[in-house]
Amino acid sequence: MKLNNDMLRLYAVTDRAWLRGRTLFEQVEEALRGGATMVQLREKTLDEDAFFHEAVELARLCHRHGVPLLINDNVDIARRSGADGVHVGQEDMAAEEVRGILGSDMIVGVTAKTVEQALRAQDAGADYLGSGAVFGSATKINAKPMTRETLSAITRAVSIPVVAIGGIHSGNILELTGTGIAGVAVVSGIFAAENIEEECRLLRRLAEKTAAEA
Numbered sequence: 001m002k003l004n005n006d007m008l009r010l011y012a013v014t015d016r017a018w019l020r021g022r023t024l025f026e027q028v029e030e031a032l033r034g035g036a037t038m039v040q041l042r043e044k045t046l047d048e049d050a051f052f053h054e055a056v057e058l059a060r061l062c063h064r065h066g067v068p069l070l071i072n073d074n075v076d077i078a079r080r081s082g083a084d085g086v087h088v089g090q091e092d093m094a095a096e097e098v099r100g101i102l103g104s105d106m107i108v109g110v111t112a113k114t115v116e117q118a119l120r121a122q123d124a125g126a127d128y129l130g131s132g133a134v135f136g137s138a139t140k141i142n143a144k145p146m147t148r149e150t151l152s153a154i155t156r157a158v159s160i161p162v163v164a165i166g167g168i169h170s171g172n173i174l175e176l177t178g179t180g181i182a183g184v185a186v187v188s189g190i191f192a193a194e195n196i197e198e199e200c201r202l203l204r205r206l207a208e209k210t211a212a213e214a
Contacts (some may be wrong), residue, residue: 001084003107003127008163008183012036012209013072016045018192028058031066031190034200037183040087042072055081057122068107072096075101083107087130090117095124113146114142118154118162125181126160130185133166148179155180170199173206177213184210 012031019166029040039062043051055071059082062069068084071077077084077100085107088098095110102108110121112129121129131154136145146164146166161182168176169189176184184207193199 001105001107003085004069005066005161005182005211007038007068008128008161009037009115009211010035010204011038011040011163011165011183011185012190012200013040013165013185014042015187015191016043018188025057025061027191027196029061030060030196031200032067034197035204036067036190036200037204038068038070040072040185041083048077052077052081055083056187069095070107070109071202078102080104085127088110095121095126099125113153113160114150114156115157116155118158122158122160128161128182129154129158129166132164132185134164135167135172136170151176151181152179170202170206173203173210177210179212182211183207 009208014028016024017142041055041058055077059069070085070087071083072087073092075086075093079102086111088095091109095108098108107127109128109130112118112121112131118129131147131151134146134151151164160210163183163185164176164181165185168184168186173184186203190196190200
């Protein structure tokens with residue numbers, strides 16, 4: 001699947017912290033019905049076999065909605081599960097190595113917190129960048145907030161699209177207008193919501209506005 005900017009508009013990143021009796025599959029389905037344009041499966045606690053089977057199920061679900069599924073960090077599961085790509089951080093496998101394994105047909109996203117990291121990732125074959133944490137992070141306690149100036153500098157420095165991540169919710173997303181981002185990646189702002197589908201509808205409208213005025 002070839003990436004386009006529309007796929008990055010509302011990028012839902014999973015987290016099991018807010019299941020509250022629901023399954024992750026059900027939550028992702030709600031997000032997709034609400035207008036999520038990309039899903040990243042992030043698992044820190046499942047064993048490899050359970051992670052793989054979950055990835056297979058979610059890939060089928062996302063594809064029914066015409067939405068790409070990316071796997072966080074795990075290149076092997078991304079390759080075997082029918083997912084559309086992988087997202088790697090600065091401490092994970094090097095982007096060049098990821099691209100070498102996955103080839104040109106799968107999506108590769110890379111975390112970039114500085115202009116230097118962004119340029120290296122672009123040169124290594126990244127399709128898009130995830131930059132933040134723009135408002136801190138509820139899921140990564142040590143994540144340092146990224147200034148608006150740094151985010152804007154990253155989007156100006158590269159020709160590939162940039163997604164903002166970190167503490168984004170419906171109450172602050174419009175503050176990112178004018179930074180040049182293609183979209184937003186949202187974790188708790190989606191999955192901690194009481195009504196995920198309704199919240200995604202709101203976030204999608206705001207994300208479209210933010211990107212249109214980028």
